[in-house]
Amino acid sequence: MSSSTDYKFEGWAGYDAKSVEGNLKFIEFEPKQFAEDDIDIQIMYCGICASDTSTLSEGWGPVGDMWPQVVGHEIVGKVVKVGKDTKNGIKEGDIVGVGAQCDSCLKCHYCNKDQENYCSGGWVPTYNGKFNRTSKDSKSYGGYANYWRGPSHFAIPLPKELDPAEAAPMLCGGGTVYSPLVQFGAGTEKCKNVGIIGLGGLGHFGVLLGNALGAEVTVISHSSRKQKDAEELGAKHFLVTGDDEAKAFKGHERSLDLIICTSNAPEMNMAAYLSLLKPQGNFIFVGIPETGKLPEITPGQLIFGNLHVGGSLIASPQQLKDMLQLCADKNVKSWIQRWSMDKINEAIPSMIAGNARYRYVLVNEQNGGKL
Amino acid sequence: MSSSTDYKFEGWAGYDAKSVEGNLKFIEFEPKQFAEDDIDIQIMYCGICASDTSTLSEGWGPVGDMWPQVVGHEIVGKVVKVGKDTKNGIKEGDIVGVGAQCDSCLKCHYCNKDQENYCSGGWVPTYNGKFNRTSKDSKSYGGYANYWRGPSHFAIPLPKELDPAEAAPMLCGGGTVYSPLVQFGAGTEKCKNVGIIGLGGLGHFGVLLGNALGAEVTVISHSSRKQKDAEELGAKHFLVTGDDEAKAFKGHERSLDLIICTSNAPEMNMAAYLSLLKPQGNFIFVGIPETGKLPEITPGQLIFGNLHVGGSLIASPQQLKDMLQLCADKNVKSWIQRWSMDKINEAIPSMIAGNARYRYVLVNEQNGGKL
The missing domain is CATH 3.90.180.10 (Medium-chain alcohol dehydrogenases, catalytic domain)
Structure with a gap:
């Protein structure tokens, strides 16, 4: 060698x-x-x-x-x-x-x-x-x-x-959700309400870190199976989509400043998910689906809601340092x-x-x- | 009556x-x-x-x-x-x-x-x-x-x-482009380079107002037919797409902070347009296409570029006031x-x-x- x-x-x-x-x-x-x-x-x-x-x-x-x-x-x-x-x-x-x-x-x-x-x-x-x-x-x-x-x-x-x-x-996993959380100011006045789609590896960090940054976190999940975990991780709200997101989100329109999507599939009902965002809100993909396809979005909905669909890729070294320090300061445990x-x-x-x-x-x- | x-x-x-x-x-x-x-x-x-x-x-x-x-x-x-x-x-x-x-x-x-x-x-x-x-x-x-x-x-x-x-x-027309220009800070350090797709009614305001706000404006147009007008309106650069956007944009990757799309069609080559954006860049639709369809976007491109595709709807009364005052101050003429x-x-x-x-x-x- x-x-x-x-x-x-x-x-x-x-x-x-x-x-x-x-x-x-x-x-x-x-x-x-x-x-x-x-x-x-x-x-x-x-x-x-x-x-x-x-x-x-x-x-x-x-x-x-x-x-x-x-x-x-x-x-x-x-x-x-x-x-x-x-x-x-x-x-x-x-x-x-x-x-x-x-x-x-x-x-x-x-x-x-x-x-x-x-x-x-x-x-x-x-x-x-x-x-x-x-x-x-x-x-x-x-x-x-x-x-x-x-x-x-x-x-x-x-x-x-x-x-x-x-x-x-x-x-x-942590850095990948930390980066968009801080990019959009999670926990500050302009981004108090954060939604996390999917409670897996990335999602659980979304809850831990969103919470540590001072945001109010909503977990959006297919079933109620992980609700107790979500609450223990620090989520304040839990939305169960079942098979009908539009129905599940009734009454929750315009409640979130930022949604981080850790679990995405081409058949997602994006109209329903986007309805959860406040004007100027951001819907951020952090995971690349193996299909390489984005769910269908209508431009009218982006325009009428002043909404943005974007992506974020891992974290920079400085963000990793900041995140680890935050976890040390706030006793965040994976x-x-x-x-x-x-x-x-x-x-x-x-x-x-x-x-x-x-x-x-x-x-x-x-x-x-x-x- | x-x-x-x-x-x-x-x-x-x-x-x-x-x-x-x-x-x-x-x-x-x-x-x-x-x-x-x-x-x-x-x-x-x-x-x-x-x-x-x-x-x-x-x-x-x-x-x-x-x-x-x-x-x-x-x-x-x-x-x-x-x-x-x-x-x-x-x-x-x-x-x-x-x-x-x-x-x-x-x-x-x-x-x-x-x-x-x-x-x-x-x-x-x-x-x-x-x-x-x-x-x-x-x-x-x-x-x-x-x-x-x-x-x-x-x-x-x-x-x-x-x-x-x-x-x-x-x-x-003016307010519809002014609103995203100021939302994303056109003319400030974080948004110096603005692209305007399409030189029609909205597009010509994009050039006039982007310029008045202190941004460097690039017009992106199908042909060179309106290049002279664009320059006279205040554009610093003019990109002719012809029928091959990917080829046309070679060498211009990551050159723009904000793109305002005043002319959109489902067959737009979004991958090529998004390649023009710098990381954290925004691609904003302001016109609703009659087809109601967004051109195809891949999540990977959004993620790897930290890019955002969004929409913006007209302007608020306060933005209209600010815009009219800007036009008065800077002698902007439609x-x-x-x-x-x-x-x-x-x-x-x-x-x-x-x-x-x-x-x-x-x-x-x-x-x-x-x-």
Whole structure:
């Protein structure tokens, strides 16, 4: 190996779309060449995100020459190697987290204003991507592994108050809802009422973080099955759609400033959902449906309501720092179930079956992770 | 007549969808009962808006029991009667303008914060509607007439610097683009670059007003036919789409903060248009297509670009006041052609044929309007 370390990079790799059915294989892999702004992390925890399974299953499209790949982008671990130009004040022994993005050009307009997640040309995903700023064309390898290597700019030191296992899924799942919450001012006068569609991994963070920011959160869900959880997470209202959203939302028109849609499907009754928004309201998609289709929207409804339908992609490193600090300050705790990483081929099918309440976190006990 | 005045309310009425072909008939009509916050206006000018023709042609749907109707909602005239509770400091003899909305509930949250155009329950359009706050169920009659009667709250005194004929089309056409321009901060640091799709009546106001607000305006048009006009109106850039928007926009990606779409069709290549927006950018529809369909948008593009597709409906009375004052201060002049109102049955087909550069204004010479 060219990494000139006394540890090997090993992880659970998918070789084809069937890997998602519990066929990941433990392999040794070659990380990127170590650059002076990189760090190596001994991975203690990694959350299982729906992006991982949509990538492995090729639900978002063929993965091509990225096989074999090690997914996972909710990584927490201990820093075991730092370069000369390490960022974020990181030093060996620190506990840090890495989310869904592991590099950007670091020089464009957006990178310069803390919007690396909308970088104009150098976005590298934590897996299923290739580096291009340093170690050009090396594949990026994610967190279903024992070690991670990558740019320290995208590694966030964890506040000491946080349980590192609970922090792991905040790095993607939490940030993905935190970003639009703060973009639209959740909790401020202009955005008091926030709706969260779908109470899954992202949705449960929507409630926790919306609540922590001071917004009044309404969960919108297909059935009342998760109502008690929603309330315990901090939701003030719970709307059950059943199979008739229009009927379910009668009397709730113009009650929300922002809706974050964590669960979307082309057959959603958008007219009904949009009726929930106040004028100037925003309906924000954060999850990319595997169909690639948006539900049907009529321009008249956007115009008459001064409504906006948009999207938001993960969070910037600065937003991740702010979110983790908020969680430390407000004692926000993710709801997780821990799985030994050795049981990954059981954990993934169980997660796909919808059993997580609300995030599975893989644990590397040999690296200090606690089951 | 119950209006107890020494003048009669007469105007050019449509009786069916064929009226738009030049078959309006001059009739006497019964205005609403005069309420103490109403005024009567002797109409000098009325602009011809595309809403007028889409209503008369039933392109937006059947008009039903609203036939016969007198359309027109870019009205300027002299106040000839005021009630005891007249608003906006209006007195007899003042020259005022009325736009596309003539009443609202005046008590909801939105009416109380200068957003009457998004009133929660009492929106009355200047034509094709029925009053419900005063003179309940009386039909609203628009500006293709000699007199107009309605709530003074929706009548805006014109700054003396403005030519009243040039001001008329600002009341709907101007306000409709002014509202999203100011909503998204056109001309401020966060919204320096504004795109206007389509150089028609609304589009020409987009250029004039975007420019007056200090934004750098790009006109996006099918051909180069109107490029010289666009530059003269104040546009800094002109993009010709031809039949291949994606090709036309190469090299212009992420160049605009806001796009106002004044001309839309279901076959628009939205992916190409959205590529023009910077992250956090907004694409705003202001015109309702007769098809009622939005062009296809992919959620991935919204998410990866942090983009928003929305709509905006006319302007509030306060925005109309602000806009007229801006036009007075910055010497903004609409580009209009004047038509005697007696020639309305020639003017409308000519307007539908696309001959306006960029707005037709009907003139009542007997009321002091100048041809």
